[in-house]
Amino acid sequence: MTDLLRCPIEDCPTEADEVDLYDHLADEHERSELVDRLVALAPDLPYHRAVECEKCGTYGARPGDHPLCADCEAEIRLSP
Numbered sequence: 813m814t815d816l817l818r819c820p821i822e823d824c825p826t827e828a829d830e831v832d833l834y835d836h837l838a839d840e841h842e843r844s845e846l847v848d849r850l851v852a853l854a855p856d857l858p859y860h861r862a863v864e865c866e867k868c869g870t871y872g873a874r875p876g877d878h879p880l881c882a883d884c885e886a887e888i889r890l891s892p
């Protein structure tokens with residue numbers, strides 16, 4: 813059984829699986845409506861918040877298993 817997701821647009825009762833919900837958003841809602849809702853939800857999204865870098869200790873890392881700031885992430889990618 814596939815879990816149904818509710819459309820994130822306020823007052824839209826649509827419930828669908830992940831693929832059908834994507835199609836619903838693309839076909840049934842205006843881009844401006846989607847952007848407005850994304851901006852409204854952004855503060856509640858976990859990756860929106862910066863956390864302390866695990867390597868250097870500065871803030872600005874994205875949350876995750878091993879949060880790294882952009883400088884430390886680039887340094888690690890360049891290391892052989």
